[in-house]
Amino acid sequence: MSGSNLPTYTSSSSSSRNENAIPQSPNSSSNLSKALRNTIPLNSGPPALSCPVSGCSMVFKGEIAHEYLWRHLKRPGIHRRAGDEKTAWLNLHKIEHDRLLATRLTRAQRRRETNKVKAQKMLRTAELEQRAKSMGITEKALVAQKVAIWEGMRSAV
Incomplete structure (x- = not known):
């Protein structure tokens, strides 16, 4: 075990041994700055929204992502689908649109x-x-x- 991972103890006075001991990490400031750097999000913009329909890989980004999602659910692109697959695709999007519409306030x-x-x-x-x-x-x-x-x-x- 290396000694750099173990905390060292310093006492505030020479008379008291362990009652006032304060754990000191030798690299605490560098570890703290690394931790803070890792917690800062790289993209601080609005979160991306993905289509709630399973099998649909559409992701909407930007300030008005909600509006893009609403428009996509109301009028989804067919994306080279035909026949029954096209009908199922449109119905799944219509169901999600109706679900969002039912929860929305006028x-x-x-x-x-x-x-x-x-x-x-x-x-x-x-x-x-x-x-x-x-x-x-x-x-x-x-x-x-x-x-x-x-x-x-x-x-x-």
């Missing part, structure tokens, strides 16, 4: 959800402002500060 549904969340937040803020005023806090800045604190406490729970 613009009106997203707007309703957003409005509902905004209304709940406004109601909660009004209740917290009333609570602060009932405690005797009348200055707007202090009321806003109290509301922010209580909102933070609520989100932390």
